[in-house]
Amino acid sequence: xxxxxxxxxxxxxxxxxxxxxxxxxxxxxxxxxxxxxxxxxxxxxxxxxxxxxxxxxxxxxxxxxxxxxxxxxxxxxxxxxxxxxxxxxxxxxxxxxxxxxxxxxxxxxxxxxxxxxxxxxxxxxxxxxxxxxxxxxxxxxxxxxxxxxxxxxxxxxxxxxxxxxxxxxxxxxxxxxxxxxxxxxxxxxxxxxxxxxxxxxxxxxxxxxxxxxxxxxxxxxxxxxxxxxxxxxxxxxxxxxxxxxxxxxxxxxxxxxxxxxxxxxxxxxxxxxxxxxxxxxxxxxxxxxxxxxxxxxxxxxxxxxxxxxxxxxxxxxxxxxxxxxxxxxxxxxxxxxxxxxxxxxxxxxxxxxxxxxxxxxxxxxxxxxxxxxxxxxxxxxxxxxxxxxxxxxxxxxxxxxxxxxxxxxxxxxxxxxxxxxxxxxxxxxxxxxxxxxxxxxxxxxxxxxxxxxxxxxxxxxxx
Numbered sequence: 001x002x003x004x005x006x007x008x009x010x011x012x013x014x015x016x017x018x019x020x021x022x023x024x025x026x027x028x029x030x031x032x033x034x035x036x037x038x039x040x041x042x043x044x045x046x047x048x049x050x051x052x053x054x055x056x057x058x059x060x061x062x063x064x065x066x067x068x069x070x071x072x073x074x075x076x077x078x079x080x081x082x083x084x085x086x087x088x089x090x091x092x093x094x095x096x097x098x099x100x101x102x103x104x105x106x107x108x109x110x111x112x113x114x115x116x117x118x119x120x121x122x123x124x125x126x127x128x129x130x131x132x133x134x135x136x137x138x139x140x141x142x143x144x145x146x147x148x149x150x151x152x153x154x155x156x157x158x159x160x161x162x163x164x165x166x167x168x169x170x171x172x173x174x175x176x177x178x179x180x181x182x183x184x185x186x187x188x189x190x191x192x193x194x195x196x197x198x199x200x201x202x203x204x205x206x207x208x209x210x211x212x213x214x215x216x217x218x219x220x221x222x223x224x225x226x227x228x229x230x231x232x233x234x235x236x237x238x239x240x241x242x243x244x245x246x247x248x249x250x251x252x253x254x255x256x257x258x259x260x261x262x263x264x265x266x267x268x269x270x271x272x273x274x275x276x277x278x279x280x281x282x283x284x285x286x287x288x289x290x291x292x293x294x295x296x297x298x299x300x301x302x303x304x305x306x307x308x309x310x311x312x313x314x315x316x317x318x319x320x321x322x323x324x325x326x327x328x329x330x331x332x333x334x335x336x337x338x339x340x341x342x343x344x345x346x347x348x349x350x351x352x353x354x355x356x357x358x359x360x361x362x363x364x365x366x367x368x369x370x371x372x373x374x375x376x377x378x379x380x381x382x383x384x385x386x387x388x389x390x391x392x393x394x395x396x397x398x399x400x401x402x403x404x405x406x407x408x409x410x411x412x413x414x415x416x417x418x419x420x421x422x423x424x425x426x427x428x429x430x431x432x433x434x435x436x437x438x439x440x441x442x443x444x445x446x447x448x449x450x451x452x453x454x455x456x457x458x459x460x461x462x463x
Contacts, residue, residue: 003132004030006328007124009116009274010139012039014305014317016100018137021325023109030133031104032126034115038100040141040306041314043093044165049188051089052168053345055080056195060347067384080196082173089168118274121298135300135328138275138288139317142268142306147180151241152264160261161241164189167263174198174260178246180238182209184344186265187221191346194228201231201257203248205266208234210344214356214405216371216391221350221407224387270307285309292334294324302327316340341419343412348374348388351415354403354422357393366396370452372444374408379439385409390444392418392428392452399427399457406444414442428452429462 006022008015011033019031036043059080065073104111114127124131144163146156155161164185177193179186182204194200202209202225209225209232210218225232236248236255245256270287280296281289287309294302304320306312319335326333344350360367375386388408394401404418421431431449436442453460 001123001130001132002030004028004110004134006030006135006137006325007032007131007133008137008139009118009124010039010141010305010307011037011100011104011111012139012141012305012317013041013314014321015039015137015139016104017318018139018304018321018325019104019109019111020107021322022328023104023107025325025329027325027328029107029109030112030131031109032112032114032116032124034113036097037111038093038097039139041317042096042100044168046314047096048089048093048168049192050345051092052085053188053192053347055085055088056192057347060195064384080173086169116274118278121278121301136302137294137321137324138272138296138301138303138307139305139321140271140274140307142270142309142312144264145267145269147238147264147266149238149240155241155262160244160259162261162263164263164265167261170261176201176259178203178257178259178262179265180246180262181205181265181267182211182232182234183265183267184210184342186263187225188345189263189265190225190230191228194225194230195347199229199231201259202233203236203238203246203257204232204234205236205238206234210350213350213352214391214403215358216389217350217352217405217407220388221344221346224346224348224407268306268312270309272303272307275303275307283309292323292336293327294320294335295327310335311337311340311342313340313342336423339419339422341415343415345412348385348407348409349411350407351411352403352405353415353419354401355393356403356405357391360393360402365402367393367402368396368452368456369393370448370455372448372451374441374444377439377441377444377447379441379443380409382439383409390448392445392448394428394452394456396456399429399453399460400425401428401431408441408444410441414445417442417445427462429457429460 005027006029008018008031023029117125119125173196177198177200179190179202190200208218236250239247245258247256288303290303302324305317323333341353371389371391373389374380380386391405393403401421428449436446
């Protein structure tokens with residue numbers, strides 16, 4: 001029987017980073033993958049959606065070319081070669097699949113294709129071969145949650161009702177596209193197809209889209225969607241699918257929406273069936289419970305990424321992976337969920353980290369807030385990208401950064417500066433004293449830092 005220091009089940013963002021990190025630190029490591037290396041993010045999530053969104057963004061650039069003095073383009077004749085768009089998306093995914101396998105090979109981590117089964121607390125079975133381990137990391141990810149409402153099973157079978165897995169490979173750009181759910185995934189696909197020319201409708205079950213984000217972000221993205229012709233219905237209750245339409249109630253009245261395709265984007269379900277025979281703890285939603293070192297109730301068995309339902313983001317899984325492996329290596333490491341940034345790849349982008357203003361109010365944490373608009377930023381004006389703002393939240397006592405929320409061009413590229421500041425418990429004064437190159441979008445951090453100091457800390461001695 002083969003034996004490893006560490007076996008990892010799943011090769012998504014958490015799995016492959018754990019395998020690379022462990023192998024490079026001298027652990028005999030095996031990564032087992034049942035489907036495609038790279039997991040959901042690479043194959044059916046982060047990467048393919050961003051490839052498609054780049055196509056819609058380029059289309060918008062071309063449509064606005066005349067505003068920048070580029071003439072001679074007949075925008076009425078602009079068309080999209082959809083099969084070529086899909087082909088490009090698939091080629092990007094394929095390159096990264098190969099890259100993940102190359103990464104693990106270079107690190108000298110073993111890879112095995114097949115479905116793993118956990119036999120006991122120190123043994124798995126893959127392709128009828130028994131493999132022993134000292135440590136196990138479960139990185140089995142998640143799957144899109146489906147509706148079990150009347151008619152939806154038929155809608156899925158007909159191919160009219162889709163999850164985020166299927167929507168990446170539509171045979172054509174739909175004339176009418178409906179999204180059930182106003183979370184991150186739903187909003188990105190709404191922007192994508194609106195910019196590609198579809199008539200998009202969002203059906204949201206609560207009073208606003210992006211309900212877990214800061215209310216100012218939700219309001220700004222709502223304005224953005226409306227400006228692109230998207231229709232948004234909030235506070236609706238989905239009832240059924242019948243004869244090519246989704247029926248819902250709003251304010252006690254039944255209404256319906258017809259479409260070419262409908263995306264159901266109402267969360268994801270942790271994939272934890274593989275671990276059900278282990279005596280570890282599970283949350284009510286089926287996710288695996290871990291401590292801040294990613295250990296389950298069996299200390300040599302770890303769980304990382306979406307299967308824990310902590311923060312379902314690829315970069316969160318990266319950090320989970322490093323924390324788990326470092327713990328195996330007896331290095332100090334732990335997770336702090338508050339300091340994980342998140343991004344939405346709308347046009348312009350959304351990026352956030354830390355507390356929302358609503359959370360600070362709920363927790364009775366004294367804070368100061370300041371906002372600064374992109375329309376006052378030189379780089380944004382030069383590029384014609386003036387939509388959005390930055391909002392920063394700091395403690396009243398010492399100016400420690402508590403949260404930051406941005407809607408603006410390339411926001412995902414500079415939210416890390418705030419995450420780094422929060423990781424090091426830096427104050428707003430540190431940001432105000434950091435020289436930011438001009439003209440850049442990141443310069444808006446310096447502007448809002450100066451603003452909040454002038455408004456709230458003008459007499460403070462930062463020495």
